[in-house]
Amino acid sequence: MxxxxxxxxxxxxxxxxxxxxxxxxxxxxxxxxxxxxxxxPSARARALAGNSVRSVGLVIRRGDAGPTRDAEIAGFLEGLGTALAAVGVALVVRVVSSRSHEREAYAAFARESHVDVVLIEGSPEDDDRPVLLTQLGLRFVRADQGPEAALLFHCRHKGE
Incomplete structure (x- = not known):
């Protein structure tokens, strides 16, 4: 150009x-x-160049979730969305029904440059998502500690 x-x-x-x-x-x-x-201009390139995060991606695999799991997801999304919005970061959520759809959603995040960082919800021992996200060139952080993990990532990469 x-x-x-x-x-x-x-x-x-x-x-x-x-x-x-x-x-x-x-x-x-x-x-x-x-x-x-x-x-x-690529928002993702801008964020990487400035080491700031403007958008966080989250893929939720529902599977056979019941009412209890749905309530947990709703509470998690409310807390995360509120915390990120407070520092000017958008939350991009994709809800999927299978592991293969989850992988496709991550590939779409990478291909479409919709997110600067991916938040991984849950942490099973056989979790292959970190490897996949690394292969796709996506930065990620685990949400094991709740919304605070994304905020810490955001602040750490803004130099705060």
Whole structure:
């Protein structure tokens, strides 16, 4: 995209990060090139570059969940959503019914760049999710300690 606009990558970064210092003509050329190419800044790339988290992904496998499990999930989501919203982080949830659908949901997170970090709920001993998420290039944290785990990850990666 920078080549198409005949500018440096840092000039493109300036425009899409709202920084000043470029002429109006150069800014317009960069925006025009982005539009022509259908290019949009990647929220995931921005978050990784800035080491901040703007969105947390969570995949919940329900299986044959009963009313008790549903109540636990609802309480967990309420606490997590509230805690993340307090620091400006979005929660992206996908509910699936099987292990294969869970793997597909993680692959979609990676492919679509919807999340900066994945929160793993539960921690079975035969858990292959860390390996899968690493292979997909997704950062992750376990939710063993509840919503606080995601907040600690968020703060740690913001340098707070």
């Amino acid at each position: 920078a080549a198409r606009a005949r500018v440096s990558k840092s000039a493109v970064s300036f425009v899409f990060n709202g920084r000043r210092g470029l002429s109006a003509a150069t800014t317009a050329r960069i925006i025009r090139a982005a539009d022509e190419l259908g290019w949009r």
